[in-house]
Amino acid sequence: MQDQVIGEGAARTASGELRVALPPVAEIGSLAEARAAIDGLDAALAVLLERRAAVAAVVQRLKPVGGFAGRSPERERQIVEAMAEHAPVLGAERLARIMNAVIEAGLEAAASR
Numbered sequence: 001m002q003d004q005v006i007g008e009g010a011a012r013t014a015s016g017e018l019r020v021a022l023p024p025v026a027e028i029g030s031l032a033e034a035r036a037a038i039d040g041l042d043a044a045l046a047v048l049l050e051r052r053a054a055v056a057a058v059v060q061r062l063k064p065v066g067g068f069a070g071r072s073p074e075r076e077r078q079i080v081e082a083m084a085e086h087a088p089v090l091g092a093e094r095l096a097r098i099m100n101a102v103i104e105a106g107l108e109a110a111a112s113r
């Protein structure tokens with residue numbers, strides 16, 4: 001099976017890996033290149049977000065109380081703190097807003113299935 005290209009610089013490999021090109025930002029020289037890079041990153045993000053929602057839905061089924069009723073602020077704080085180590089420019093405060101939207105979208109999607 002061949003790699004499935006999902007965007008500029010992003011592909012799913014036959015063995016189920018997601019591969020994303022991360023060339024140095026300083027090498028981006030034009031608006032078209034910058035937008036192509038964003039399109040590739042967004043395609044990869046979409047794949048990751050879809051997978052994350054599917055895994056979060058599994059957690060909802062396994063927890064004693066799932067869904068919005070079983071929301072865990074402590075676990076969500078831990079997630080954001082761990083992510084902030086990889087995203088120091090965004091930082092924990094902005095990441096918390098992003099992840100709140102991601103988590104709520106995942107819980108909504110799980111409830112709608």
Ligand SMILES: C=C(O[C@@H]1C=C(C(=O)O)C=C[C@H]1O)C(=O)O
Nearest residue numbers: 056059070071072075076103106
């Ligand atoms: C997935 C869980 O349930 C909820 C959803 C979370 C998520 O999408 O990461 C995190 C904490 C909970 O609010 C969990 O408790 O781990």
